[in-house]
Amino acid sequence: MELQTVSKIEKKARKSAGIDLMRLGIALIFIAVVVIYTYAKTGSVPNSLFLVIATVFGAYMAMNIGANDVANNVGPAVGSRALSLAGAIVIAAIFEAAGALIAGADVTNTIRKGIIDLGAFHGDVNVFIWAMMSALLAAALWLNLATAFKAPVSTTHSIVGGVMGAGIAAAGFGIVHWATMGKIAASWVISPVLGGIIAAGFLYAIKKTVVFKEDMASAAKKWVPIYVSIMTWAFVTYLTMKGLKHVWVNITDVLSFLPHTKKPTFGVAAVFGLIAGIIVYFVMAVKLKKEAILNTREGINRYFTVPLIFSAALLSFAHGANDVANAVGPLAAISDAVLNGGIASKSAIPFWVMAIGALGISIGLALYGPRLIKTVGDEITKIDPIRGFCVALAAAITVIVASQLGLPVSSTHIAVGAIFGVGFLREWLHLIEQKEEEIVKEIDDAEKKLKAYELELEDLQQRTDKTKEDYKKIVELIEMIEDLEKTVKRFKKILKKEEKVKYVKRDLFNKIILAWVITVPVAAVLAAMIFFMIKGMML
Numbered sequence: 001m002e003l004q005t006v007s008k009i010e011k012k013a014r015k016s017a018g019i020d021l022m023r024l025g026i027a028l029i030f031i032a033v034v035v036i037y038t039y040a041k042t043g044s045v046p047n048s049l050f051l052v053i054a055t056v057f058g059a060y061m062a063m064n065i066g067a068n069d070v071a072n073n074v075g076p077a078v079g080s081r082a083l084s085l086a087g088a089i090v091i092a093a094i095f096e097a098a099g100a101l102i103a104g105a106d107v108t109n110t111i112r113k114g115i116i117d118l119g120a121f122h123g124d125v126n127v128f129i130w131a132m133m134s135a136l137l138a139a140a141l142w143l144n145l146a147t148a149f150k151a152p153v154s155t156t157h158s159i160v161g162g163v164m165g166a167g168i169a170a171a172g173f174g175i176v177h178w179a180t181m182g183k184i185a186a187s188w189v190i191s192p193v194l195g196g197i198i199a200a201g202f203l204y205a206i207k208k209t210v211v212f213k214e215d216m217a218s219a220a221k222k223w224v225p226i227y228v229s230i231m232t233w234a235f236v237t238y239l240t241m242k243g244l245k246h247v248w249v250n251i252t253d254v255l256s257f258l259p260h261t262k263k264p265t266f267g268v269a270a271v272f273g274l275i276a277g278i279i280v281y282f283v284m285a286v287k288l289k290k291e292a293i294l295n296t297r298e299g300i301n302r303y304f305t306v307p308l309i310f311s312a313a314l315l316s317f318a319h320g321a322n323d324v325a326n327a328v329g330p331l332a333a334i335s336d337a338v339l340n341g342g343i344a345s346k347s348a349i350p351f352w353v354m355a356i357g358a359l360g361i362s363i364g365l366a367l368y369g370p371r372l373i374k375t376v377g378d379e380i381t382k383i384d385p386i387r388g389f390c391v392a393l394a395a396a397i398t399v400i401v402a403s404q405l406g407l408p409v410s411s412t413h414i415a416v417g418a419i420f421g422v423g424f425l426r427e428w429l430h431l432i433e434q435k436e437e438e439i440v441k442e443i444d445d446a447e448k449k450l451k452a453y454e455l456e457l458e459d460l461q462q463r464t465d466k467t468k469e470d471y472k473k474i475v476e477l478i479e480m481i482e483d484l485e486k487t488v489k490r491f492k493k494i495l496k497k498e499e500k501v502k503y504v505k506r507d508l509f510n511k512i513i514l515a516w517v518i519t520v521p522v523a524a525v526l527a528a529m530i531f532f533m534i535k536g537m538m539l
Contacts, residue, residue: 062360079377099320192417
């Protein structure tokens with residue numbers, strides 16, 4: 001029997017090793033193709049070797065973004081069983097790539113968020129290239145490590161830490177804009193708290209207006225169209241603001257009646273969202289009026305499934321449009337420095353560089369994304385379509401609110417914070433469930449009986465003229481008191497166990513929070529070390 005068990009373990013290990021080797025092979029093939037293409041395109045340019053190596057780092061970074069960050073967009077849909085893992089990967093890969101290629105940043109600040117002062121390089125192109133290469137590789141290495149430990153972290157914070165560390169190594173602490181770093185540190189708290197509060201708020205509202213009602217079917221017909229239309233408003237507004245800002249000028253050229261601004265304003269985006277929300281409300285209201293809804297939680301859940309699938313696709317599109325710059329922004333800076341021989345605060349991203357980022361994210365998601373998707377969607381807390389709907393809605397609304405208030409936020413922290421918020425709300429609601437109320441009542445009744453028996457026993461024991469019946473009664477009371485004491489003890493143990501039910505896994509919660517806090521400093525230290533290694537080899 002033991003030999004059979006060992007044999008099964010060995011077979012499983014060989015299969016796992018084979019899959020891992022296949023994944024690594026596909027990743028290496030992608031990097032090899034990137035190297036060949038880059039060398040063929042820029043091989044005749046002086047210092048093209050720097051660009052080839054940087055492109056490898058950029059491809060590696062893009063794959064790590066796909067493996068880690070994209071999980072936040074599709075994890076709730078997978079955890080709620082609205083999408084299968086394979087379906088989520090296909091949808092996310094398509095929409096991430098589409099977002100990057102269609103609405104990706106054609107011009108981006110290569111030094112993310114104004115982290116460092118370019119003047120501190122004093123025009124030394126080589127040092128600048130080394131710093132950007134170090135930042136890119138450090139961020140990618142940290143993301144790879146975080147993914148291995150199943151910790152969803154911010155890719156933006158990773159590249160920010162890399163740029164900061166490499167900049168300090170190259171020109172000292174004075175190169176860093178510390179006020180900007182303070183805002184980034186603030187987002188560690190702001191992002192998850194906002195996301196958690198909004199997600200928990202919507203979940204509680206849905207429970208109070210629909211789930212906790214005796215006639216859930218009638219309540220659903222009234223309220224589900226409202227909630228879905230709110231989500232529609234939020235996502236159309238979010239997508240307009242974040243996903244279309246890089247192609248807004250082209251859109252306004254075609255649709256001349258729109259305001260000719262560099263990017264869509266909140267007012268325009270909100271109007272688009274409102275129009276879409278009203279349309280969806282009436283469509284849903286008519287649809288639900290005609291349908292017979294099951295008066296169960298499962299019956300209600302099915303009406304949140306389709307919106308959740310759409311949210312996964314739209315979040316992926318917006319993520320691809322915005323976060324692809326984390327992989328190709330520094331690469332574009334290096335490309336500009338190599339090809340033009342100067343240091344620019346902004347540089348156009350060639351299409352081939354953007355394509356590397358888009359394909360890298362999709363490949364990284366397909367190869368290594370399932371690990372984090374399962375963590376985000378199923379391991380932090382249990383997600384059903386209603387909870388997943390609240391998480392996705394919170395992600396969109398939090399970004400909109402934060403943008404208007406000028407608050408720095410991380411999409412990763414928002415999404416995971418929203419999942420935490422849903423889980424902690426479940427814990428709070430668990431404390432008032434009927435089961436615990438019944439246990440408390442049983443304890444109270446048992447303690448009252450116990451006190452009455454103890455008083456009766458004390459009274460009998462104090463009598464001087466005890467009869468034979470009194471002694472029998474004393475023995476009976478002692479036995480009943482012992483039984484009741486055991487009963488009370490058992491019920492209290494059950495209650496204690498019930499109170500310890502945690503719908504958010506604490507070890508995973510602590511690990512993720514720790515990973516968030518150390519992302520910037522770890523990426524910075526890694527970047528500084530890599531910079532000194534490159535500098536030592538080149539000088």
